[in-house]
Amino acid sequence: MTTILNYLWRFWLIILAFVLTIILGLPVYILSLKKSTFKYAHAFIRIWCYGMFFGMGLRYELINLTNKKIDKNTQYVIISNHTSIMDIMLPCILFPNHQLCYVGKKELMKIPIFGTIYKRICVMVDRSSARSRADVYRRCAEKMEEGNSIVLFPEGGVPDDTSIVLDEFKDGAFTLSSKHHSPIAVFTFIGLKEMFPFDNSKGYPGKVKVFFNDILEPTSSPKDLKLSAFETIKKTLAEHS
Secondary structure (H helix, E strand, O other), rough: HHHHHHHHHHHHHHHHHHHHHHHHHHHHHHOOOOOOHHHHHHHHHHHHHHHHHHHHOOEEEEEOOOOOOOOOEEEEEEEOOOOOOOHHHHHHHHHOOOOEEEEEEHHHHHOOOHHHHHHHHOEEEEOOOHHHHHHHHHHHEEEEEEHHHEOOOOOOOOOOOOOOOOOOOOOOOHHHHHHHHHEEEEEEEEEEHHHHOOOOOOOOEEEEEEEEEEEOOOOOOOOHHHHHHHHHHHHHHHHHO
């Protein structure tokens, strides 16, 4: 019975994503055609994220591990661990006063309808191409000049090996922070891996624990930033998983 319910839940994800993308995708696409109207597209993107996350029966509990506060007038590089396709909705929910631009895999462009919209609102990267990876910094800088904060999952994707708790971090988020003097907002998501990976036949809706770890100020050393962020998230996973 559990397996049957899980497959029904997955099927509901497909239906929900299709309906929300059809309804909200058109205004997002139209508003993203011009820079002057692009900021208005974010309201519809945020509704899509709310609809997907809460529509799947998921909830979250925000736990502050720092006294630092998010400033609505500051642009951030936002990072977290990456364990589930549902991770991508949380930054939009957690940052209601910020325009967000995600750095995502080029492969997602292949998804019908969604891919057409995705390529207009995100910075895409082909991780097999050194040229594409290098160009991410320029494109992210342009997005930040337009008022966006940047969302990056420094693991580069959800690890294929589900036994990996935290994969090695890529350099991108930390180089971006150093080059453009943007603080890094560090979060840890716990629970989604057990609730909604597609290869888990025992998945279920429930409450996700979201830990707000820290705000790391930019430094001239991306390597130090990367190590600090990695150790911060690793420690949170060890203590609260």
